[in-house]
Amino acid sequence: xxxxxxxxxxxxxxxxxxxxxxxxxxxxxxxxxxxxxxxxxxxxxxxxxxxxxxxxxxxxxxxxxxxxxxxxxxxxxxxxxxxxxxxxxxxxxxxxxxxxxxxxxxxxxxxxxxxxxxxxxxxxxxxxxxxxxxxxxxxxxxxxxxxxxxxxxxxxxxxxxxxxxxxxxxxxxxxxxxxxxxxxxxxxxxxxxxxxxxxxxxxxxxxxxxxxxxxxxxxxxxxxxxxxx
Numbered sequence: 001x002x003x004x005x006x007x008x009x010x011x012x013x014x015x016x017x018x019x020x021x022x023x024x025x026x027x028x029x030x031x032x033x034x035x036x037x038x039x040x041x042x043x044x045x046x047x048x049x050x051x052x053x054x055x056x057x058x059x060x061x062x063x064x065x066x067x068x069x070x071x072x073x074x075x076x077x078x079x080x081x082x083x084x085x086x087x088x089x090x091x092x093x094x095x096x097x098x099x100x101x102x103x104x105x106x107x108x109x110x111x112x113x114x115x116x117x118x119x120x121x122x123x124x125x126x127x128x129x130x131x132x133x134x135x136x137x138x139x140x141x142x143x144x145x146x147x148x149x150x151x152x153x154x155x156x157x158x159x160x161x162x163x164x165x166x167x168x169x170x171x172x173x174x175x176x177x178x179x180x181x182x183x184x185x186x187x188x189x190x191x192x193x194x195x196x197x198x199x200x201x202x203x204x205x206x207x208x209x210x211x212x213x214x215x216x217x218x219x220x221x222x223x224x225x226x227x228x229x
Contacts, residue, residue: 005196008178009100009156010048010056010164011213012077013224014084015092021059022047024092030219031171033059037126038066042075042135046126050168051175051215059092074139076122078150081140094211094225096141097178098133099153099197107132107157117144117194118155130159144191147184149209152191153200176221177214181206 015021026032033047036058043066049057062079077096078084087093101107111118111134119142121132134142134155141148142155178201182188185205192198212225 004102004105005199006099006101006153006155008055008175008200009098010058011094011175011178011224012096012098013057013059013092014077014079014088014095015059015061016088017064018045018047018059018061021061021092025049025057025059025224028224029057029171029173029215029222030217031173033057035168038063039076039124039126040066041073041122041124043067043072044075044079048164048168049173050165050171051173053174054163054165055175056165056168074137076133076135076139077154078139078141094213096150097153097201097211098156099195099200101155101157107134107155117191121155121157123159128160129162129164132157132159145184145187147182147187147191149182151180151182151188151201151203151209151211153195153197155195172218174216175213176216177202179204179212179214181208181210181212183207183209 013021022033033049036046036048038045043063044060045063046058046060074080107121119134119136122135141150142152180201180203185203189203215222
């Protein structure tokens with residue numbers, strides 16, 4: 001196991017449009033994501049919902065107003081993938097999660113040491129926030145030995161002292177558990193152990209990849225995601 005355990009940074013709900021994603025989260029959790037903004041490099045935009053303990057939930061979608069370019073890089077979180085696009089046609093869903101790398105560990109140096117295990121950290125900005133996020137060149141989800149599909153986390157290191165969760169309203173919502181399902185569950189577990197992130201998510205074998213997050217809300221327990229079919 002990695003000597004420096006990672007922390008959960010945020011959950012990712014993907015949607016065709018921000019409006020659809022915000023409505024989905026609001027319907028399930030009883031609170032409306034707000035704030036957020038645009039990611040110029042990735043041509044995406046988001047809305048955020050604060051959770052207890054310095055964690056947050058991100059609703060992300062392709063930004064229709066972003067300037068396009070023939071040589072623009074692939075968007076993050078597999079948003080350009082035909083498979084993800086087809087899934088989004090069915091509605092927003094809990095597609096991914098992100099683990100935080102804190103100093104003294106340096107994400108760029110970690111990638112340089114283990115480029116086969118950790119994707120290249122890409123500098124990104126949104127308003128006055130800046131960070132590095134691991135994004136494969138093709139925009140795909142992180143994977144190890146062919147296993148990933150959103151169940152393995154992207155890694156983030158914040159370059160600004162303030163974390164986005166500090167700017168979000170208190171919703172009274174707490175994440176109580178995060179579970180992942182994957183047909184190569186053991187491979188996923190091995191990579192999580194190596195990363196120092198195995199304590200953040202429970203992994204079970206299933207025919208399809210999926211994520212399930214359980215919450216305690218002011219209105220009682222709620223669930224985002226569904227077990228693999």
